[in-house]
Amino acid sequence: MAPVVHIAVLDDEAEITRLIANYLQGQGFRVSQTHDGRALLRLMAEDPPQLVLLDLGLPGEDGFSIARQLREHWRCGLVIVTGRGDAIDKVVGLEIGADDYVTKPFDLRELLARIKAVLRRTLAAPAIGAGAPRPKHRFADWELDVAARRLLDPERREVALTSGEFDLLATFVEHAGRVLSRDFLLEHTRGREAAPFDRTIDVQVGRLRKKLEKDSDDPQIIKSVRGAGYVFVPPVTSG
Numbered sequence: 001m002a003p004v005v006h007i008a009v010l011d012d013e014a015e016i017t018r019l020i021a022n023y024l025q026g027q028g029f030r031v032s033q034t035h036d037g038r039a040l041l042r043l044m045a046e047d048p049p050q051l052v053l054l055d056l057g058l059p060g061e062d063g064f065s066i067a068r069q070l071r072e073h074w075r076c077g078l079v080i081v082t083g084r085g086d087a088i089d090k091v092v093g094l095e096i097g098a099d100d101y102v103t104k105p106f107d108l109r110e111l112l113a114r115i116k117a118v119l120r121r122t123l124a125a126p127a128i129g130a131g132a133p134r135p136k137h138r139f140a141d142w143e144l145d146v147a148a149r150r151l152l153d154p155e156r157r158e159v160a161l162t163s164g165e166f167d168l169l170a171t172f173v174e175h176a177g178r179v180l181s182r183d184f185l186l187e188h189t190r191g192r193e194a195a196p197f198d199r200t201i202d203v204q205v206g207r208l209r210k211k212l213e214k215d216s217d218d219p220q221i222i223k224s225v226r227g228a229g230y231v232f233v234p235p236v237t238s239g
Contacts, residue, residue: 005119006030006049010040010066011081012058020053020081023108024115037066044074051077051119053111056084056093064096071097077118077163081106087199094203097162101200121189122163135238137173140221142212144173151211159211164189168204169212172222172232181229205230 007029009017014035021031032049034040037058043049052070056063063082070078080093083104090101099118102111137144141154149166151159161169167189172180182201189204209216223231 004028004030005051005123006032006047007051007053007115008032008034008040008043008049009053010034010037010058011053011055012036013055016055020108020111024112027112037061040066041069044070044076048074049076050123051079051115053079053081053115054098056080056082056089064092067093067096067098071162075122077115077122079114079118081111091199091203094164094200095207097164099162099164118163121167137170137236137238139173139176139232139236140234144169146170161211162207164204165208165211168201169208172230173236176232176234176236179225179228179231185229201230 005028007024009020009024009031011017011020012035014033017033017035021033024031032043032047034043040052040054054063054067054070058066063080067078067080070076078098079100079102080098081102081104082089084090085103093101099122100114102114135146137146143152143156144150145152149161149163151161151166151169153159168185171185171188185201189201205222206216209219209222212221213219221233223233225231
């Protein structure tokens with residue numbers, strides 16, 4: 001029997017945390033409710049969840065700072081759920097490493113779909129004996145280990161990737177040489193279609209370029225194709 005997935009909800013409004021917790025518990029999740037950053041960080045140390053739903057509008061606290069601490073010290077799914085609908089806040093949240101960004105008011109069914117999409121990526125791991133092992137991809141002296149969800153640079157040092165960055169890079173290497181639209185990339189990495197003015201993929205590509213490229217302003221690995229999307233340039237060997 002698979003273990004129950006643990007989700008933490010951080011919001012200073014108790015009514016919202018209760019609403020989300022009751023709904024997710026009805027969907028089979030174990031939910032911890034927290035109302036300030038200190039309580040969440042204690043929970044992360046004592047009983048770490050697989051995914052955190054994080055509000056940004058916390059009195060006296062910077063939600064972005066909490067998100068940075070989560071990304072620096074723990075590997076978990078991170079979905080920002082906030083009333084801040086400004087595009088700049090969304091870009092900053094994604095740059096910090098959030099896997100998704102949901103604005104209030106939201107439909108609980110949509111939130112559930114977003115949570116499941118993130119969990120599919122963050123909890124993905126091949127079962128022992130479940131068919132052939134998933135390959136390692138090599139390109140330009142880099143190595144992407146799909147099973148271990150690990151990226152090694154040309155000096156064999158591990159490069160930290162968020163789950164969103166890893167899934168985007170995996171999609172690129174598995175479709176190397178093909179021009180991929182933003183809609184295609186969003187569907188394959190987030191399980192949803194792009195909304196008007198959605199910059200999620202552009203932000204993720206920018207972050208990947210900073211980690212992969214010698215000069216992110218003159219990319220040679222992930223190139224932009226004007227009006228079409230992106231193409232992963234170097235040849236890829238797998239096995």
